[in-house]
Every structure is written in C-alpha cells, then in structure tokens.
Amino acid sequence: MAQFSxxxxxxxxxxxxxxxxxxSGVSGFAALVIVAIVVVVISSIFIGGYKNFTWEFLxxxxxxxxxxxxxxxxxxxxxxxxxxxxxMAVPLGTVTAIYLSEFAKANxxxxxxxxxxxxxxxxxxxxxxxxxxxxxxxxxxxxxxxxIMTPGNLVWGQPNILWASMTMGLLTLPxxxxxxxxxxxxxxxxxxxxxxxxxxxxxxxxxxxxxxxSLSGILTGMILAISRGAGEVAPILFTGAAFFLPQIPxxxxxxxxxxxxxxxxLSTQSANVDKTIPLQYTTTMVLxxxxxxxxxxxxxxxxxxRSKLKAA
Amino acid sequence: xxxxxxxxxxxxxxxxxxxxxxxxxxxVSNKARPVKVSTKNLDLFYGAKQALKGVTLEIHExxxxxxxxxxxxxxxxxxxxxxxxxxxxxxxxxxxxxIIDGVDIYDPRLDVVELRKxxxxxxxxxxxxxxxIWENVAYGPKILGERNKATLNEIVEKSLRQAAIWDEAKDRxxxxxxxxxxxxQQRLCIARALATNPEVILMDEPxxxxxxxxxxxxxxxxxxxxxxxxxxxxxxxxxQAARVSDITAFFYLGELIEVGHTRDMFTNPAKxxxxxxxxxxxG
Numbered sequence: 124m125a126q127f128s129x130x131x132x133x134x135x136x137x138x139x140x141x142x143x144x145x146x147s148g149v150s151g152f153a154a155l156v157i158v159a160i161v162v163v164v165i166s167s168i169f170i171g172g173y174k175n176f177t178w179e180f181l182x183x184x185x186x187x188x189x190x191x192x193x194x195x196x197x198x199x200x201x202x203x204x205x206x207x208x209x210x211m212a213v214p215l216g217t218v219t220a221i222y223l224s225e226f227a228k229a230n231x232x233x234x235x236x237x238x239x240x241x242x243x244x245x246x247x248x249x250x251x252x253x254x255x256x257x258x259x260x261x262x263x264x265x266x267x268x269x270x271i272m273t274p275g276n277l278v279w280g281q282p283n284i285l286w287a288s289m290t291m292g293l294l295t296l297p298x299x300x301x302x303x304x305x306x307x308x309x310x311x312x313x314x315x316x317x318x319x320x321x322x323x324x325x326x327x328x329x330x331x332x333x334x335x336x337s338l339s340g341i342l343t344g345m346i347l348a349i350s351r352g353a354g355e356v357a358p359i360l361f362t363g364a365a366f367f368l369p370q371i372p373x374x375x376x377x378x379x380x381x382x383x384x385x386x387x388x389l390s391t392q393s394a395n396v397d398k399t400i401p402l403q404y405t406t407t408m409v410l411x412x413x414x415x416x417x418x419x420x421x422x423x424x425x426x427x428x429r430s431k432l433k434a435a
Numbered sequence: 436x437x438x439x440x441x442x443x444x445x446x447x448x449x450x451x452x453x454x455x456x457x458x459x460x461x462x463v464s465n466k467a468r469p470v471k472v473s474t475k476n477l478d479l480f481y482g483a484k485q486a487l488k489g490v491t492l493e494i495h496e497x498x499x500x501x502x503x504x505x506x507x508x509x510x511x512x513x514x515x516x517x518x519x520x521x522x523x524x525x526x527x528x529x530x531x532x533x534i535i536d537g538v539d540i541y542d543p544r545l546d547v548v549e550l551r552k553x554x555x556x557x558x559x560x561x562x563x564x565x566x567x568i569w570e571n572v573a574y575g576p577k578i579l580g581e582r583n584k585a586t587l588n589e590i591v592e593k594s595l596r597q598a599a600i601w602d603e604a605k606d607r608x609x610x611x612x613x614x615x616x617x618x619x620q621q622r623l624c625i626a627r628a629l630a631t632n633p634e635v636i637l638m639d640e641p642x643x644x645x646x647x648x649x650x651x652x653x654x655x656x657x658x659x660x661x662x663x664x665x666x667x668x669x670x671x672x673x674x675q676a677a678r679v680s681d682i683t684a685f686f687y688l689g690e691l692i693e694v695g696h697t698r699d700m701f702t703n704p705a706k707x708x709x710x711x712x713x714x715x716x717x718g
Contacts, residue, residue, distance in 0.1 A: 228525055313562035317624070320520060320556040321575040321631060322548045331574070332564065 168411060171404030180405060184369040189389060190398040194406050199371040200284070200379030201353055201413070204363075207288035208295065208352045213345045215292075216299025223300070224307045225329055245297035249357035256290030256362035257282070278376055285375040287363025294358050295348035302347060306340015307333055339425040346421035350414040356383035366392065382410040471496040471635060471665045472517060477531035479512060479521065486512045488689045489531070494635075494682075499657060499666045501680035501697065503673060505712065508686040510669045514637050517667065518554040519547055535635070552579060555628035559640040561620035563612035563627070568595075568604050571612045571623060575631035590630050598626035599656050618649025625656065636660065638668040642675065654679050673713060677701050685709045 183193030219237070227234035265279035265286060272278070310333050318328040334341070356364070365378035366388055372379040386406050389399040472494040479487035487509045494500045502510035512521065519540060521527045533540050540550050552575070563571050572591040573581075581587055591608070595601040600622040607614070612623055621641060628636060638657070642650040657666055657679045670676050676683050677697060684694040685708070693700065693709045704710045 230525075311562070313558060313560055314564055316520065316523075317558065317562045317564070317627075318574070318578075319523065320518060320551055320558075321578060321627065322551040323574075323578045324548060327578055331578075336565070 165411070168404060168407050171401070172408035173405075175401050175405035176408060181409070185367065188394055189367060190393065190395055190402070194380075194382065194385060194402075194409065196369055196371050197380040197382045197385040197406070198409065198413075200365075200368075201382045201410075203372055204284055204288050204291065204359070204379060204381060205349050205353050207284065208291045209345060209349055211289060212292035212295045212299055212348055212352075213341075216296050216344070216348070217303050217341055219296075220300045220303035220307060221329060221333070224304050225325065225333065241297050241300050244293070245301070249294055249355050250360075252290055252294045252358040253360045253362060255293075256286055256358060260286035260289055261362055281376075282361060282363040282378060283376045284363050284372045284379045287359040287379070290358045290362045291352045291355065294355060295352045298348045298351055299344045302344030303337065303341050306337035306344065309340065310336035342424050343421050346417050346424070350417040350421075353417065354383060354410065354414050356381070356387060359384065382406060382413070386410070468495040468497055470494070471535065472667070473532075473534045474513075474516070475532040475534070477513070477516065477529070477533060479509075479516060480526075480528045481524065482526040486689050487516070490691045492684060492691055492694060494665065494667060496665050497661055497663070498681040499661050499668060499679050500682040500684065501676035502667070502669045502684050502686055503671075503676050503712070504686035504692075506671075509689040510684075510686045511639050513686065514639055514667060514669050517635070517637055518551050518556055520556065522547070548579075552631045553633050554635045554637060555631060555633035557621070557625050557628050557636065557638045557641045559643055561617055561624050561644070563615070563620050563623050565611065565613055567609045568612045568615075568623060569608040572627050572630045574627060579631060594626040594630040595623075597629050597660070598622045599652065599659070600626060616649075618645050618652060621645060621649070621653060622656065625653075625660075629660075633664065635665045635667065638666065640669050640671060643671055650675070673701075685712060687712070 180193040181198065182195050184196050185194065186192035219241075223234060223237060227237070261280065261282055265281065265283075268279040269277060314332050314336065315328055318332045319325075323331065359381055363378055364381045364384040368378055368380050386403055389403045389406065390396060393399045470493045473492065475491050477487055477490040478485065490509075490513060502514065504510050515521045516529060516533055517535070517540075521529070529541060535550070535554065538545065564574065566574075569591055572594050573587045576587060576590050581590070592601065592605075595604050600619060603615075603619055604623070612620065615623060621644075625636075625641070642653045645653065654675065657668065660666060661681075668676075668679065680697045682694065683697045683700040685692045685700070685704075685706075687708055693704060693706045695705070700709065701713060704713060
C-alpha cells in the first residue's frame with residue numbers, strides 16, 4: 124500500500140487546494156454582492172421614505188399637482204386591479220395546470236402546444252402585453268361591445284380597470300400555471316392510484332386528492348401572481364392606469380391610479396420633480412411593503428397548509 | 436415495543452392455525468371452487484414492448500392465488516389488468532379477454548367504477564391518504580355515494596375490524612393515518628379496500644416493505660379474509676406464497692409458465708423453469 128503524502132504545500136496537491144480555495148472564495152464573494160445589493164436598495168428606499176410614511180400619506184389623495192398629499196387612490200387602485208386580475212388568472216391558470224398534468228397525454232401534440240404557448244407567454248416583454256391589451260381588449264373587444272350595445276357612445280372602448288386587469292392577468296397566467304403544475308406534481312402518484320382503485324373517477328380524484336394535496340402550491344402560485352401583478356406597470360400603461368384621478372374606481376369602466384405607475388409619473392411627468400422626490404421614496408416603500416407582505420403571506424400560508432395536511 | 440408484546444406477536448406467528456397453512460392449502464378437500472376471474476389469451480403491450488404473452492388463467496372464488504416470478508416477469512402487470520389500473524398508463528394496449536363473473540371487463544360499455552368497487556386493490560407501498568383514519572376508510576363508500584354518517588361509521592368499524600386494526604385505530608379514528616407505523620398503515624389500506632365491499636382483492640406485494648412481525652400479521656389477515664373474498668397476491672417471497680396461497684402461478688418473461696396447487700408447485704413442479712426458480716437457481 125502506498126504511503127499518503129503530507130507534503131500538502133507542493134506540486135499537484137498545492138494546486139488542487141489553491142483552486143478549491145479560489146473557487147469557494149469567488150462564489151462566496153458573488154453571494155455577498157447579491158446580499159449587499161439587496162441591503163443597499165432596500166435601506167436607501169426606507170431611509171428616504173420613512174419620514175413621509177404617515178397615516179395621512181396612506182389615506183389622502185395627491186394634492187397640489189401631485190407634489191403633496193398622499194397616495195390613497197393609487198393603493199386602492201392597485202389592490203382592486205390585483206384582485207380583479209387574480210379572479211380571472213388564478214382559476215384559468217389552475218384549470219389549465221390540472222388539464223396539463225392530469226388529462227393531457229404527456230407528449231401529445233396538443234399538450235406540447237400548450238406548454239410551448241405558456242413558455243412563450245412567460246418570455247414576452249411586459250410592454251408587449253400593454254400594447255396587445257390596448258389593441259385587443261380596448262380597441263377590438265371594447266370597441267366591438269360599444270358598437271353593439273351603445274353605438275356612437277364610448278363606454279368600453281377606452282382604457283379601464285377591467286381591460287388593465289385582464290392584460291395583467293395574461294402576464295401572470297404562466298406564473299400560476301407553472302407553480303400549480305409543480306404543486307400537482309408533488310402529490311404522490313400512489314395516492315392517485317389508491318383513489319382510482321377505490322372506484323373514484325378522475326374528477327373525484329382531482330377534487331378529493333389532487334387539489335387538497337396541492338393546495339399550498341396553488342395558494343403560492345396565486346400569491347406569486349399577485350405580487351408580480353402588483354409590481355408590473357407596463358401592461359397597464361395603455362389599458363387603464365390613470366395619470367391623476369383622485370377618486371377610487373367605482374365601476375369596471377373606471378380608470379384607476381396604480382402605485383407603480385404613480386412612481387413613474389412622479390419621477391418623469393411632474394412639473395416639479397425635485398419636490399416629489401420624498402413622495403417617490405415613500406410610494407416606492409409602500410409598493411415594496413405591499414409585495415413583501417404578499418410574499419411573506421405566501422410563505423406563511425404554504426407552511427400552514429402543509430402542517431395542517433400533516434396533522435389532519 | 437415492549438418485550439411482552441414481542442412475545443405475544445411471536446406466538447401469533449407460530450399459532451397452530453398458521454402452522455397448518457405452511458406448505459399449502461388448508462382446504463384439504465381440494466375441491467375446485469367456482470371460477471371468479473379468468474383471462475384468455477391476454478396480451479399486453481407497453482408501446483412496442485410486450486409485457487404479457489397470451490396469459491390464460493382461471494382464478495377460483497374464495498381462494499388465495501399467488502403470483503410468483505422474477506422481477507419484470509409481468510405478474511404485477513397481470514394483476515393490474517384485473518381492475519384495469521393499467522388504463523392510466525399511456526401507450527398500454529390489451530388484447531384477449533378478462534372475464535369476471537362472466538362479464539368481459541374490457542367491454543367498452545363496462546363502468547370502471549363498478550369494476551373497481553368489486554375488485555379492490557392493496558398496493559406494494561402502503562399509501563394512506565393524508566387524512567384521518569376514519570376519512571381513509573370512508574373514502575371509498577363516500578365516493579360511491581354513501582352520505583349517511585351512521586352507515587359510514589358502521590362501515591368504518593366493520594372494515595377496520597376485518598383488517599385486524601380496530602383495536603389500534605378505535606381511539607384515534609380522527610387522527611391522521613400517517614401517525615401509524617408502516618405495518619399498521621398497510622392494514623389500514625386493506626381496511627380501506629374492504630370498505631367498498633369488494634368480492635376480489637388484489638394485493639401487489641403487500642408485505643414487501645414490512646418487517647417480519649407486520650408481515651406475519653398481514654399473512655394471518657389474508658388467511659382470515661379468504662373465507663369471504665377471492666384474493667390474488669403478487670409476492671417476491673416464495674415462503675410467503677407457500678404459506679398463504681392455495682394456488683400458485685409462476686410467471687416468467689411475460690408468460691404464465693405453470694399454475695397449480697401451491698403444495699404441488701413447491702414440492703413437485705411440472706416445468707423445469709418453475710423448479711429452477713423455486714429452488715433459487717435464478718430470479
């Protein structure tokens with residue numbers, strides 16, 4: 124048997140050790156850079172924004188050409204748009220995911236087409252959704268509805284919260300589909316087999332085994348979609364977001380203010396950009412808090428559903 | 436586990452009743468019972484690969500029929516044709532006949548739900564639902580439309596008793612089934628299969644993942660159940676086949692090589708392949 128060499132500082136062994144140390148050093152540094160970026164971004168926003176973060180700011184409308192006052196309509200507009208979007212995108216996405224994983228033959232042309240469409244949808248730049256929404260929902264569907272129901276009157280054929288929500292829904296659809304499909308895949312096949320072997324139909328098995336088993340994933344997908352939708356601006360630029368609209372939306376045909384769009388407006392369209400800088404910080408902070416809250420609630424919800432399933 | 440419990444269970448393994456079953460059937464008369472399930476020239480393909488080749492076999496009522504053979508010989512595949520569980524596999528094609536009580540179960544007009552109600556199944560890996568014990572057992576009857584809580588309670592108790600797990604389950608009916616040990620879970624799965632009141636029970640290596648004591652309990656249970664049910668069991672364990680079954684069928688490379696009374700199969704097989712397998716020359 125050969126002797127072990129302890130001359131670790133020489134030749135090949137030294138080289139190997141050096142490479143190992145360099146590799147762990149470089150990858151560790153890269154990870155540190157990521158953390159640093161997050162810390163810098165978040166802390167600068169909170170440092171700039173916390174002074175204005177008051178109850179008044181959250182509950183009042185913008186005043187004096189949006190150089191003062193609060194962002195109440197933008198918060199409410201964002202929430203309503205997001206809810207409308209979820210109501211449309213989550214069921215459609217969930218049903219699609221169930222179809223893909225439970226009914227479609229894995230490699231059939233149809234299933235592959237759907238998957239290709241979902242992947243394509245996920246890679247389309249968000250501004251393209253905005254333009255599509257304008258062309259399809261506002262100018263084609265909305266206009267068409269007006270021509271049929273109220274000829275000569277513009278009711279649906281202009282940007283509004285419904286078209287904006289639907290456009291945003293298209294953007295978030297792939298997020299829902301992918302996460303729900305992943306969740307369904309975590310339901311053990313033996314449970315599905317057991318259910319079928321007891322005489323359950325495919326639909327009963329989906330209702331009683333697959334959906335309860337993937338509920339946490341469905342909820343996570345929903346919240347991921349919501350937080351994505353709450354943060355995006357481009358899809359609603361031309362389809363319903365309002366530059367300045369002090370009242371909150373009261374009908375599907377209303378336009379609405381939106382936090383993300385409001386930040387854009389404050390920083391580029393204001394008559395006095397310098398005066399709006401503190402407002403920009405605080406608005407950004409509110410938007411971040413909103414998406415953080417949603418993401419954290421996704422995590423909490425998921426773990427609660429999981430532990431509940433375990434305990435049941 | 437306490438020592439006293441161990442002793443008790445060891446005694447159970449060696450109970451006289453069990454001992455008589457070793458080496459074949461307790462049915463000393465060996466009188467043929469009516470045929471419950473039969474297949475004729477059954478071929479099964481997974482895509483281009485043929486997994487079963489012209490299997491013709493009769494399974495008798497209220498007997499335990501064991502399928503033995505090396506891995507990949509088609510015994511589990513064959514078992515799964517009897518309740519059409521292969522239907523869910525993409526690219527699976529079947530020709531030939533599977534007759535249960537005189538009805539071709541691959542007739543397109545046949546209701547698969549009705550078939551699976553009558554032909555229950557227990558899987559290799561115990562697979563209780565992540566629900567309560569009660570919910571697990573009541574799953575089948577509820578799926579089949581039973582809503583009456585009292586009736587369901589009755590079915591749950593009866594099934595758990597039949598599967599010899601009532602004593603362990605009765606105080607925790609509404610606790611998660613996942614709190615059970617592997618052997619208990621498997622008996623729970625048997626109770627779940629019994630709850631739909633089947634006539635035939637298919638068992639796909641039901642004890643292969645269990646320790647010897649749990650295995651003995653399952654075997655004892657099979658012995659009890661054959662009074663009321665037709666049981667078909669796939670097993671890798673030849674001693675198990677010898678202990679629990681009345682009839683043994685030997686599969687090799689998708690073909691049914693030999694079938695006969697378990698005692699004859701193990702003492703005096705007709706075919707050389709069977710003898711080679713049983714004596715451990717391959718497998």
